[in-house]
Structures are given as C-alpha cells and as structure tokens.
Amino acid sequence: MATDYHLLAAQAQALVADEPDWIANAANLSALLFHALPDVNFAGFYRYEHGGLILGPFQGRPACVRIALGHGVCGTAVQRGQSLLVPDVHAFAGHIACDQASRSELVLIIKHQQQLLGVLDLDSPKLARFSQSDQQGLTEILRTVGAD
Ligand code: SME
Numbered sequence: 001m002a003t004d005y006h007l008l009a010a011q012a013q014a015l016v017a018d019e020p021d022w023i024a025n026a027a028n029l030s031a032l033l034f035h036a037l038p039d040v041n042f043a044g045f046y047r048y049e050h051g052g053l054i055l056g057p058f059q060g061r062p063a064c065v066r067i068a069l070g071h072g073v074c075g076t077a078v079q080r081g082q083s084l085l086v087p088d089v090h091a092f093a094g095h096i097a098c099d100q101a102s103r104s105e106l107v108l109i110i111k112h113q114q115q116l117l118g119v120l121d122l123d124s125p126k127l128a129r130f131s132q133s134d135q136q137g138l139t140e141i142l143r144t145v146g147a148d
Helices: 005-016 022-036 072-080 132-144
Strands: 042-049 052-060 066-068 084-086 104-112 115-124
Touching: 005 022, 005 132, 022 042, 022 052, 022 132, 052 072, 052 115, 066 072, 072 084, 072 104, 072 115, 104 132, 115 132
Parallel strands: none
Antiparallel strands: 042 052, 042 115, 052 066, 084 104, 104 115
8 A cells, every 4th residue: 555645744744843853853753754664674864974974863773874975875865966766776886785685775865955964764675665656755754844
C-alpha cells in the first residue's frame, strides 16, 4: 500500500511544533519515518559541517560517522546539490555500505534559507524500494518542518 504522505506530514508537523531544538526534532523525525515506512533499515540525518557530512540523529544500525563530499550517495548528492534516488546501490560507484543489507537508497538535500544544513538519508534492503512519489512525499515533509 502506498504511504499516506499527507498523514505523515501532519504527524511530522505535530512532532516538531513549538520545539526549537533541532536534535530532538531530527531524532523524532527519524523515528517517525523509520517506523512508518515499510522496508527501511536506516532513516536519519547527516549534518553538513566544515565542508563534510557528520552523522546526526537516526534510526537503524550504527552508521559511518563522517562522509566527505563526493563520497558515497550522500556526499555525491551534496556535491551535486541535488537529491539522489538510487534504485540499486550496487550499481552506484562509491556507495558506502554502512549496512551490507542495504540495496536501495534515497538521499534528500536539506536547506534552510538557502543554506545547506545536511541530508536526510533512507536505506532499504529491497531493490528499487523508493519511487518518485516517495521522493516528493519526503521532500514535502521536510518543507512542512521548515526546510526550503
Ligand atoms: N550509504 C550511504 C552512507 C550512509 S549509510 O547508508 C547510513 C552513502 O553511500 O552515502
């Protein structure tokens, strides 16, 4: 069944409403997405700091802490300045396998007032798990919680 992104956006909005602490909000958002989206083995944030990516709040197995620009799906998305939907991570040169089970990945760029804040990273053990409508729905959720 397709994910109800309108409902998920409303839940995301309710979770962060009136709470300015970004760590608490990012932690709750990653938990919301991890449990609401089927076939996802990682849902979390990497923050853009000092010209690289550093692991932020997430749900899933322990993950690699630092990702340089141009490395992996996350670092490539940031270097290109665009979100990346990867149906088969084995076909993506330079993919960083934090969890050997991961087969597909969606990385969304997060900006606020045109400043790069980081990325939202979602992994799945299922090939081609993420569609354009997942990308659109998740982009809408990020907007709902204050991203550009
Ligand atoms: N696969 C990512 C690394 C982060 S983990 O998936 C949590 C990448 O290639 O950038």
